[in-house]
Amino acid sequence: MYIGTLITMVMGILGWFLITQQTSFHMREVRGFGEVLVEQLAHSASEPLLADDQFNLQGLVSRQTQNNNVVGAAIVPSEKPWVISGNVPHQLPTTDELTPMIWSWRDEDNRRYPAITFFSPIHFRDVIAGHAVITLDRAFLDRNQKRTIRIISFATIGLILIAAILSYVLSKRLSRPITLLAQAGHQPEAGMLISQGDEDRKDEIGQVYAHFERMSAGMLEKRQVEDALSRYVSPVVADKILSNLSQPRLANQEMEGSVLFCDIVGFTQLSEDLPADEVASLLNLYLGAIADAAHRCRGVVDKFIGDSAMILFGVPEADNEHGQQAVRCAWLIQALVRHINKQRRQEGKEPIMLRIGINSGVMLAGNIGIPDRLEYTVVGDSVNLASRLCGAAPADGIMMSETTAEFPGVKEMVELHRQPELKIRGKKNRVSPSIAGTPSREFGQWLMRTMAYILNKHPG
Template identity: 40%
Template structure:
């Protein structure tokens, strides 16, 4: 169906529109006017709030400063009970611009000197707290009172109170509100006029686009415009076609990938979109576990944001190194990363690739620690063997992962490794494809829970037959801008 056909189909609809139909130009004008009001209103409220808070803070600082100045000037006079001097002090302050009253009290609340109005009920001797707001009787003028202790050499000897006017603050706020409302109305009017003019010119092709949007909304992602136009509407139609194609692909991809968390199996999923189901197959592969040694203590020294940044940084490096070594991230578990080799695609060199990944990660940490204030060490365990690789979970939510005894042993070897060590089974290090490429040191046999016989292990010290390991790591770091 092309746009001309769509246009012919919508003509009867336009002729038979109900009496209450509102033209698209009017709707567009109303929408844009409403949007202008909302945007201007929201922006104005934010600016007005900030403006008011700033003025209020200044007013509070003024009152608090005046109260502290009064307290500092009257300390010795209070001790001397010089009521005459105290009276002159508060009278001078009460005569200042913006000050409505001042008073000095003993610790028991007995006034020593008063001037002006500094509380709601002048007959009350109940002390007020800091920043109390009220209105002057009769004039209804907004006033704020501040009361601070009078101290002489760390000894509290009384209280000083100052009441100052908030009328300038309210007047400024009213002017700002008036300007905001005026600007909003002008913007709404201009937006309505512009939207009405534009809406009339766009109403006809918009009808076609509305029919197309209904088709897309109904799930018809195969809809396409066939008409070609050399104007903005034509570009919009082409963009609509691109959007429809993208939605079609997205609906298929999301149906499969929304149940997966590991990007390492994306190609396998996309190649078999029609048969995504639970199940797995036995594979010969290698699994690597790496976690940060002493992560709990490290977390206590860093803020949560710094901890998150640290983990994200190292997980980013691990992901790139794993990809370079033909592996894929299976999952991140707290501060631990699980990497698999040979699980999604057959890889006869999965053992070597897993150990190479461990060595590159070990060297990366050494480099990063040289420029870090907080050094980090990884404990790494690597093991290979037969494992089950496939989709585990439920039909509504599944994960592509590997499970089995070989995976469990790799996790336990990681737990037994010292900070900075790579621990692997001895038979893996003795593999003819691996042995020439590594330098290892024999370790004591260990007993692993769940196994009757001890496991012979060794610690990998360095790479032996891969002189390009550092060059590969340099290239990766350059790509990542590290």
């Protein structure tokens, strides 16, 4: 059944494609013929039109209608009556492109005749003195098109019938082994193995079963390892490790990226006043929002440290927009936190505030630790500065370094409020941070759309 359906779909698409191409070919022929005629008429009419030679102009348009395929011609001066022979539209197109007009005209007996009209400006020394109009009979195009459609349709139907008969015969011979293989394909997903009777088959299907069982067991184990590994390290890092199991240690390299740190304001005191299970639930709620925001902004959650999170942009996958993505992520985190706080206030609970620090620059990305216990992360002065800015940021605020504030596109996203210079522990020179202000209209619309997507994905 599936083979017959597939063949029917392929033949139907092929027939539609041939009909479309043939129709397009006929239309190109008609357009080419009409454009040549109207351009010739425009060229011939330029001098008589300027000389106001009505006799010559009438002769030009009359000669055009002597062609069997031409049903009308006209010369349209800029500010004088039209010189017409045959059937033409009553007005020029309103657009400047003068595209061909497909229309129909009727005779005295109200019989309808399909037509297509072409237009061309009449130039004389870079001045448009008027327009030339040629109307072609479209009936011959319709006849050719209908004949082509009939031929291709009959051929397509015939091929579909032949294919249906052949697919029915083949399906009888192939359906049972294919059905068995399809069922075997679902067995590893359900945690079942191929039965002993099927495994002992001596034909090719039995060999396929044996290989399939071994392959499925390996794939199931690999999938379980991937799922477990991605829970403890970033999915991007996990993919890189699993893609080259012979060399699981990732290379150390300097990369250009951005780092975002965020933590909960006053979490230490909060954790003292709440039961342990409620603290854990609260952390999961806010850190889950942080993870959702990072995922939507091409960020990688490097680690959760208690009530804090460290998010990377442009590492380990290079990203030319890492600074913009970090600012987007920060705003999205704060927007999600405000939504959570709104629900907490409705429940009579205290809101939770986050502060965020961002810095962009060169950092060393690689393996930190001992051979038996490695962690893929980033280190360097850029990372330390982002952490310090997070500590200096106000509650519900986003503080970024001068490097991030000057990153291309950031100033167009949000207002930036320059802050007094700060003395950062561990740095000789003072830094000039900025606080993210009101988002731009375009960025605000993006925030609302992304918020709606995340909230619909995780209702409640």
